Amino acid sequence: MNTSTSSLRASLGLALVSLLLFGLLYTLAATGLGGLLFPQTATGSPIDRDGKVVGSALVAQPFAGERYFQPRPSAANYDLMALAGSNQARSNPDLRQRITDTRAGVAAREGIAPEAVPGDLLTQSGSGVDPHISPEGARIQIARVAKARGLSPAQVEAWVARHTEGPQFGLFGQPRVNVLELNLALDVLTTAGAATAQ
Structure with a gap:
């Protein structure tokens, strides 16, 4: 050989x-x-309700209506097949204009001053589908959600506190609120309340 x-x-x-x-x-x-x-x-950390998968704890999704907390903006339009950030530099005039427009829209929706809008409600995450917002981002939405659901702001604030996660392993990152899980919990609460009232 x-x-x-x-x-x-x-x-x-x-x-x-x-x-x-x-x-x-x-x-x-x-x-x-x-x-x-x-x-x-x-x-994939699926969340199911009544035997039906309604989303994932790892993926943001858009919500329509005043009854719901809103997630961060998404450069991918919340599409899992198009995960991406905008990749625009801070110096990009389109990015600055989008942030200005988003700030005005959030301020009008929540009835607050534009400078009170937290940064995470203005910027898109790197993946485009970050399921979390900051506790501050949730707090500015409490009054709107409470009014739309017929709850007191204190009740909704208590649910935000229950769904606020601490830093990962107690060390990494910032406190955060999973928008999907919070909205689903509030749906259960208001559905149960409506059933009790009948």
């Missing part, structure tokens, strides 16, 4: 072993272990 044939066999053998070991076995082991240790997260 000559050297070139021996080298070819060794190369093909290494390629086959690498493909099976890293391409198949590693992937199966990682997927299986992830599903075993983190079953909720491994399947």
